[in-house]
Amino acid sequence: MDLFYTVRQHVLNELEGMVAAGELPSGLDMTSVAVEPPRDPLHGDMATNAAMVLSKSAKKNPREIAETLANRLSNVDIIENSQVAGPGFLNLRISIKAWQLILNTILELGSAYGRTGLGKNLRVNVEFVSANPTGPLHVGHTRGAVFGDALSELLSFAGFKVTREYYINDGGSQVDTLARSVYLRYLEAHGQDVAFEDGTYPGDYLIPVGQSLKEKVGSDYIDKPEHYWLEDVRKFSTDAMMKLIKDDLAALGVKMDTFFSEKSLYGGGKIEEAIESLKSKNLIYEGILDSPKGKKVEDWEPRVQTLFKSTSHGDDVDRPIKKSDGAWTYFAPDIAYHFDKVERNFDQLIDIFGADHGGYVKRMKAAVSALSDDKVKFDIKLTQLVKLFKRGEPFKMSKRAGTFVTLRDLVDQVGSDVTRFVMLTRKNDAPLDFDFEKVLEQSKDNPVYYVQYASARIHSVFRKAKQAGIHFDEEQARSETFSKITHEAEIKIARKLAEWPRLVEISAKTHEPHRIAFYLYELASDFHSLWNKGNENDALRFIQEKDHNATYTKMAMISAVLVVISSGLGILGVEPATHMN
RNA sequence: GGACCCAUAGCUCAACUGGAUAGAGUACUUGACUUCGAAUCAAGGGGUUGGGGGUUCGAAUCCUCCUGGGUCCGCCA
DSSP: OHHHHHHHHHHHHHHHHHHHHSSSHHHHOOOOOOOOOOOOSSGGEEEEOOHHHHHHHHOOOOHHHHHHHHHHHHSSEEEEEEEEEETEEEEEEOOOHHHHHHHHHHHHHHTTOOOOTTTTOOOEEEEEOOOTTTOOOOOHHHHHHHHHHHHHHHHTTOOOOEEEHHHOSSSSSHHHHHHHHHHHHHHHHOOOOOOOTTTTTTGGGGGHHHHHHHHTTTTTTTTOOOOHHHHHHHHHHHHHHHHHHHHHHHHTTTTOOOEEEGGTTTTTTTTHHHHHHHTTTTOOEEEEEOOTTTTTTTOOOOOEEEEOGGGGTOOOSOOBBTTTOOOOOOOHHHHHHHHHHHHTOOEEEEEEEEEEEEEEEEHEEEHHHHHTOOOOOEEEEEEEOOEEEEEEEEEOOTTTTTTOOOOHHHHHHHHHHHHHHHHHHOOOTSSSEEEEEEEHGGGGGGHHHHHHHHHHHHHHHHHHHHHOOOOHHHHHHHHOOOTTTTSEEEEEEEEHHHHHHHHHHHHHHOOHHHHHHHHHHHHHHHHHHHHHHHHGGGGGGGGTOHHHHHHHHHHHHHHHHHHHHHHHHHHTTTOSSSSOO
């Protein structure tokens, strides 16, 4: 299915043949032999670095190896031509037949084209968003949500079994603060004047929660001490917040498989169990940490704490798991949570943090490494901050001034598709400027429309053809031979489509869904280019009024383009367009 | 003081995880709609990849030291 893979196999076969013929020594490491599209199309369709990679261990001149390899490869049917270039590159020209066959493959496989066996059904847990359940999701969470969801979809496309998971931080003091704030709104709903002091959440979004609390318990909690109502209100409030958050995620098209409660770790001995596991590996001890140097800590005094020896797994300092008063630090439940993930037998874990949590990467990796004895692959991706702009001017967010931009604001204003695509046209660790006036006013600045437009144009051709009495039949299209698809601009598209499976693999391996977005942009660009060539060259128009067979072939070809665009957009969570408005 | 992320065309960003002459968009200049949707296309200029050193056939990519920016640094989560 993957033409690059196929050609690489041919290259490896011939290299083996050279070994057998004594032209190369045996026992060579071939893993870094690559077959790639060359940067410059003039160099051919594919290039291999085999000769250069092997020259050192084979103790032969790279060009000499390349010459021999080129001769051997000329006997392979799909390779039309091979030429040695530069320091020892072997440029390959693939026969036009192979490109035509790619189109058949795509139509045959449909949405399965590009799915690979890379993941081998390995179980991957992707944890993302995990915002505190104290309010609606804001713009920063949005990027993490989009990235995590697209990565999950990408991995599942690449053959992994993916679990999307949200860790609810409902065990700390912030949910008590939430409960107190809701209590104030509850009193307010009963007509009392209330003051939101420091340490409470004054946001309007809690007003309806106070209202519904009133509907639920009536006046029962008025003038009662905190211990009487706190636990119930806490649960009531976090439930309400999680409902809010789930709705926010739904608006963005994100659906979690699992919600894991931090609170559930307490009381059941889960934390103790995790710590015990570390203790059995001699990684827990009582000790005193040094004061951080250079940073002013005014009331610093050395204290004995229970520490995790994370330095033995790559961290810079050991980390406290208990406060000096004996209570757990936040890190302890985090360890227990990841212990739980390891126990749930995931083969790989991925955490997605905001950049402001970058400081926790090493200790979390140390924890998972220790807990799983390095058996579970663990990657942490950081999403950089999103800077909002309005017509080029930085847009300052302030809760007080009411200019706080939530996920919902963003989706309501620019839509889920635009939000997702724009956030994915950037590497996750690059800061993102998001101008939510510009992406709407000047749509050409926005790559999502460019890709959507390609998809809409293809649908437009289908509509036009139908009017002309040419009905496109998927079944029949599969038997198309594409022997008439020979023009350079058409083959260029086939070449691009052939890269898709390989691109999926690279993106999945590197955990970088943004590559999908850039690829779709390039594919759309090749398509638009071909479209416009039809303005000058009638033979390149998709609808050939006088030749229904030719029209049919071309429709089958652009239908293959649509297959890949739909798959790609599907990974990003964006709907392919049939019309532009 | 330390850790982590980053620095690429005027601007916003890519670059196949080490490959050939570093690419797109935008902006600027010019051209293409009686024709499948011009939200498109074609052409042009634009670079010491922040700086120095190193590793090798080969470096934007890996190592090291600087410079500049961001995030963070026990008893908050």
